[in-house]
Amino acid sequence: MRPRLIVALIAAMLLTTNATPAHAAGNYFSGVYASIYGARDYHGYVPSSYRPGTPMPLLVALHGCTENDVGFDVLSRWSAVAEQRGFIVVFPDQSNLANPAGCWNWYLETNQHRGWGEPAIIAGITGRIRSQYTVDSRRIFTTGVSAGGVMANIMAVAYPDLFAAVSIMAGCEYDCDPLQLQPAAESGRKALQEMGSRARPVPAIVFQGTADIVVQPSTAYRIAGQWAYVDGIDTVPDSVISGRVPGGRTYTRLVHRSAGGQTLIDQYMIDGAGHQYPGGCPCSLYGDPAGPDASNLSWDFFLAHAKP
Numbered sequence: 001m002r003p004r005l006i007v008a009l010i011a012a013m014l015l016t017t018n019a020t021p022a023h024a025a026g027n028y029f030s031g032v033y034a035s036i037y038g039a040r041d042y043h044g045y046v047p048s049s050y051r052p053g054t055p056m057p058l059l060v061a062l063h064g065c066t067e068n069d070v071g072f073d074v075l076s077r078w079s080a081v082a083e084q085r086g087f088i089v090v091f092p093d094q095s096n097l098a099n100p101a102g103c104w105n106w107y108l109e110t111n112q113h114r115g116w117g118e119p120a121i122i123a124g125i126t127g128r129i130r131s132q133y134t135v136d137s138r139r140i141f142t143t144g145v146s147a148g149g150v151m152a153n154i155m156a157v158a159y160p161d162l163f164a165a166v167s168i169m170a171g172c173e174y175d176c177d178p179l180q181l182q183p184a185a186e187s188g189r190k191a192l193q194e195m196g197s198r199a200r201p202v203p204a205i206v207f208q209g210t211a212d213i214v215v216q217p218s219t220a221y222r223i224a225g226q227w228a229y230v231d232g233i234d235t236v237p238d239s240v241i242s243g244r245v246p247g248g249r250t251y252t253r254l255v256h257r258s259a260g261g262q263t264l265i266d267q268y269m270i271d272g273a274g275h276q277y278p279g280g281c282p283c284s285l286y287g288d289p290a291g292p293d294a295s296n297l298s299w300d301f302f303l304a305h306a307k308p
Helices: 001-014 069-077 079-087 118-134 147-158 184-198 218-229 294-304
Strands: 027-035 038-046 056-063 088-092 133-147 165-169 204-210 238-242 250-257 263-270
Touching: 001 250, 027 165, 038 069, 038 079, 056 079, 056 118, 056 147, 056 294, 069 079, 069 088, 069 133, 079 088, 079 218, 079 294, 088 118, 088 147, 118 147, 133 147, 133 294, 147 165, 147 184, 147 218, 165 238, 165 294, 184 218, 204 294, 218 250, 218 263, 263 294
Parallel strands: 056 088, 056 133, 133 165, 165 204, 204 263
Antiparallel strands: 027 038, 038 088, 238 250, 250 263
16 A cells, blocks of 8 residues: 555544544555556545445545545545445545646546546546455446546546446536536536437536635536436426534535436535535545535435436
8 A cells, every 4th residue: 555545544544533443444455547548546445344245335536636535535534434334435546647736637528538538547447446346336426526526527427337326516517618608408418418328317416615716606506407408307406405514504405306206416505615525524625514514415315326
């Protein structure tokens, strides 16, 4: 295991006080995946409840800019959640040679399609973990924050046969248009075109701070609009629910359901939150502990959305 990984993950265990004993019982792993599109490090966590031969869900978690895989693990506490709730998590790491700021290069055309560039690398890492552990093929999910949120959205579009559902924090719609000149429906049309014969309704949970100065808060509605188009449902939410984190932020939750009543889009607009990870570790510059617990809320959402 990489030395920096050992140090950072020990720190993460110490900071995650409510999960330290059980967390320490699982196993971290790390590796390097290489293909014609490049090489990327990754690390992950296998919980103590894992038993070879018994399928377990898998989460692919993508960090944001100026972060790396280890920092995102500390920020999101995904390894601790994996121990508590029984799933494998892997964190692909963007190379600083590919992007000096550590961003996933979602804005490049080659990184927006199946079988090309960074999506192919991330899918390759996913396949690597599937070959090494007993993974439930109906319960493979992806999540990401910021640039990682954009890439998670791309992965759900490009590989709907691989990922059952997606969680996006401060991300962007498919074929991201920061100037918002392109209607969300056009993004949805392009997403359907990319999905091709693999097209299906993909459940998505979205988190966005209303005071984010990096990503326009209205972008969350565009992500919802993209998936509403893909899923063939109304762009108007079926429910609008107000909530508050005990001792923390208020938020508005917009829920879109299928004709059969299944929640397909669950959107959280978090009042006063900036470009941060909702419920993230206060030990990180990007953590907002006053926000709703995005990691556990995402996992609740994922558990209800196994792939057909």
